[in-house]
Amino acid sequence: MPKIEGTIRLDPYRIKVPKGFVSGMRTDGIIFVDETLEQELELDSVRQVANVATLPGIVGNSLAMPDIHTGYGFAIGGVAAFDVEEGIISPGGVGYDINCGVRLLRSNFTKEEVEPKIRELVDLLYAYIPSGVGSTGKIKLSAKDSEEVVTKGALWAVQNGYGEAEDLQAIESNGCLEGANPDLISKKAYERGRDQLGTLGSGNHFLEVQYVDEVYEPKIAEKMGLFKGQITVMIHSGSRGFGHQICDDYVKVMIQAARKYGIELPDKELACAPFKSQEGQQYFSAMKGAANYAWANRQCLMHWTREVFLRLFKITPKDLGMRVVFDVAHNIAKEEFHIVNGKRKKLIIHRKGATRAFPKGHPELPDIYKEIGQPVIIPGDMGRVSFVLVGEEKAMKETFGSTCHGAGRLLSRHQAIKQARGRSIKQEMAERGIIVKAAGKETLAEEMPDAYKDVSNVVDVVHNAGIARKVVRLRPIGVIKG
Amino acid sequence: MSYKVIDVAGDVGIRAEGKTLNECFINSALALYSLITELNQVEQVEIREVELSEETLEELIIGFLNELIFIFDTYGFIGSKINLEIENNKLKAKIYGEKFNPEKHERKLLVKAATYHNLILKKENDHWITEIIFDI
Numbered sequence: 122m123p124k125i126e127g128t129i130r131l132d133p134y135r136i137k138v139p140k141g142f143v144s145g146m147r148t149d150g151i152i153f154v155d156e157t158l159e160q161e162l163e164l165d166s167v168r169q170v171a172n173v174a175t176l177p178g179i180v181g182n183s184l185a186m187p188d189i190h191t192g193y194g195f196a197i198g199g200v201a202a203f204d205v206e207e208g209i210i211s212p213g214g215v216g217y218d219i220n221c222g223v224r225l226l227r228s229n230f231t232k233e234e235v236e237p238k239i240r241e242l243v244d245l246l247y248a249y250i251p252s253g254v255g256s257t258g259k260i261k262l263s264a265k266d267s268e269e270v271v272t273k274g275a276l277w278a279v280q281n282g283y284g285e286a287e288d289l290q291a292i293e294s295n296g297c298l299e300g301a302n303p304d305l306i307s308k309k310a311y312e313r314g315r316d317q318l319g320t321l322g323s324g325n326h327f328l329e330v331q332y333v334d335e336v337y338e339p340k341i342a343e344k345m346g347l348f349k350g351q352i353t354v355m356i357h358s359g360s361r362g363f364g365h366q367i368c369d370d371y372v373k374v375m376i377q378a379a380r381k382y383g384i385e386l387p388d389k390e391l392a393c394a395p396f397k398s399q400e401g402q403q404y405f406s407a408m409k410g411a412a413n414y415a416w417a418n419r420q421c422l423m424h425w426t427r428e429v430f431l432r433l434f435k436i437t438p439k440d441l442g443m444r445v446v447f448d449v450a451h452n453i454a455k456e457e458f459h460i461v462n463g464k465r466k467k468l469i470i471h472r473k474g475a476t477r478a479f480p481k482g483h484p485e486l487p488d489i490y491k492e493i494g495q496p497v498i499i500p501g502d503m504g505r506v507s508f509v510l511v512g513e514e515k516a517m518k519e520t521f522g523s524t525c526h527g528a529g530r531l532l533s534r535h536q537a538i539k540q541a542r543g544r545s546i547k548q549e550m551a552e553r554g555i556i557v558k559a560a561g562k563e564t565l566a567e568e569m570p571d572a573y574k575d576v577s578n579v580v581d582v583v584h585n586a587g588i589a590r591k592v593v594r595l596r597p598i599g600v601i602k603g
Numbered sequence: 604m605s606y607k608v609i610d611v612a613g614d615v616g617i618r619a620e621g622k623t624l625n626e627c628f629i630n631s632a633l634a635l636y637s638l639i640t641e642l643n644q645v646e647q648v649e650i651r652e653v654e655l656s657e658e659t660l661e662e663l664i665i666g667f668l669n670e671l672i673f674i675f676d677t678y679g680f681i682g683s684k685i686n687l688e689i690e691n692n693k694l695k696a697k698i699y700g701e702k703f704n705p706e707k708h709e710r711k712l713l714v715k716a717a718t719y720h721n722l723i724l725k726k727e728n729d730h731w732i733t734e735i736i737f738d739i
Contacts, residue, residue, distance in 0.1 A: 193720030254710040255703040323713035362676040365715040389719035561710040
């Protein structure tokens, strides 16, 4: 019996949400879940996968990854491709946190070298990296700076002293999407983003000090500069208030546009416009600006992380060897070429809580990864593990070169706080050998490991389905949260 | 208190009520502020004014709450008392509060936006009811 009535199991890793599940579906939905994760599916999220299938110009199936959970409009974990001529673009298919994403840094340190100083390290990182509700950054952007962040992305940060030019090679799209027009972004978005560059945010955003505790693919790991027992740092953040405002501004525009173009919406958060329309193009351009802001943001956060390590361990940058393994976006829309029914087609791919996972040889990959494929960074919850995967050829055939993005929530925030009552999550984490520091009083309860699905189960599904391959597993020893 | 937090996977929702539409809007705004910090810690030393006009009441309530989120996220201003008038889908509000200070005010949730997801705004037995899901 399927968990959700009306869905059909296709194979051990996929279920189908057939046309007719909701009225007006133009194609089937496909959700990547095994029988275990299927038990955690919510009816609302499955309905959202079906709703996306009703949108004009959808190509292939409306897809969802195993970390699926209910979003607004589109499900989190959703991937949807639209024809650039006849299809739509939707801010709801990207999310409020445009280019929320993850960056992984490697180092020359081993766990044994860092562990004795982990408390000091976490305190210092927390002091250097602004985080939490109501925090502002150390950078104040002038009007000219803001426009440059929008057009240059991570390069702006490098040119202003945050990090090195070589960092850019290991960022998706080199940390900059071309075609962001600063004039299409509202004054309010600029105001909101003015002093938030270089801030972590709150909620599920974090900075983690981790070590490599399992290597599945030694040769690929070596190419990525990773080895067993090594210290890594993972940064999860996005475009902050700047991106949220741009999304909010354009949801408004798109609600009007959907009326204007006669697009029927089963849910207002699916508000969209034809990709080629003026509204569609304007949103796409503004979204690129927010994506670029997010890459600049993670670049600044990384720069201060390096400074903290250098200061605490009193070594040279060369000895520290802290380089970017890769930086991925998991809330974004991108123009990409894919093979559809044997023909090469330009599509607008929406990934909302999903990660690009291009295989080896893909022309968009940087030279360093051409031979192995794109590193995919999958964060887990703060108490268990995270993963580095690599994109596989099958992803191009089945998921428009996409895979999962994280663990996916299991408990609502409210339920998590209830379950954590009377417990000290900080203490429980310390007993597992993980030192955590959070700005918000309830953040640790909301974000405790029990609130999430086990990321290992999620990653096993994409690994076994052949859309991305496990390379290494990472375990946290220090965490800062907002 | 005529509002409460409701449970949704991943994000957070609120349910607010009021004898009038105005009261329902005010309670939804106070509910939003209560997600960000402890309301009884917020003193009323500063006033902010918001004026807004939208095509529908649904767009008006989402627009209003997103304006409050913008004002908080940009200027750090948080309110604990609101006066408000609505006429023909036009809203005028005065918000009494102060600048957020992490040393004085409890840090709760960072609210990114009010969404249209499962939005309810309706009159039931002489009572206005709204349910709003926020992106966290």
